[in-house]
Amino acid sequence: MIKPTSVSTNASERSLPRQGFLEIENLFKSYRTADGGEFVVLNGIDLTIGEDEYISVIGHSGCGKSTLLKIVAGLEKPTSGTVWLDGREVRKPGSDRMMVFQHYGLLPWLTVRENIRLAVDEVLKNATRAEKISIVNEHLAMVNLNAAADKYPDEISGGMKQRVGIARALAIRPKMLLMDEPFGALDALTRGKLQRQVLNIWESHKQAVMMITHDVDEAIYMSDRIVLMTNGPAATIGEILEVPFPHPRNRQEIRQSKEYFELRNHALNFLDRYFTQDE
């Protein structure tokens, strides 16, 4: 039997001391419409994420997942509410949070190595040249890209480009990794391999991760908790599901279990319920 963890929006609870590494408190986001009205995207999001917790966010298209991630990244401002990271309010982008996008965001005129190096130069300003070279090499190796280090983005596959994006994000040692459908553009085989690679890295250097996905199996395989969002407009968190499998996980093994089946069905039923309401 799947028991969603409670989703609290009780104001009195928010005055308790902060316990999470990332704390999203009573977050609202709306946009002005052309006719001067208000389009509410996020309607009161409360979420706490632990220092080494891997969280997935699932919801129907347009419900506001990317908006939520961009607010945590500091790329968008909330209309009201607050995001705290490690006790400090998030007001703008910072090197303590790195984003990985679905469409890579690599600079085409730089090689794989130079793309990673650029981020390291920008952020780790006090590192020596030798330290920077060693960080870049370490992260190239982490995602098995040594052989492609001197190639340009045009000369490598989509899966390899995504590995460069991940290496670049990790190389600056952020406190938190924010991933917006990082495997969404990849074929199934490459996606599976890269999911495992990201988990290997995360299992050896645990950190807070918030990942948007449309794939329930990916969310169960990778994350500690799954945040299910209701449909937009005015989306909020519907349920949060605990994933009961310890890391490291074996995809084939967990898929055989009754808990996997129940969790998957619970998440899919939640999404179906909201989809049906839309029709």
Ligand SMILES: Nc1ncnc2c1ncn2[C@@H]1O[C@H](COP(=O)(O)OP(=O)(O)OP(=O)(O)O)[C@@H](O)[C@H]1O
């Ligand atoms: N700058 C903006 N101005 C006005 N509306 C916006 C803006 N950015 C996003 N929206 C609207 O906010 C809603 C949520 O968008 P968002 O991209 O966060 O959804 P999403 O859940 O990530 O969608 P998808 O799964 O399709 O990527 C959408 O209706 C979108 O049109």
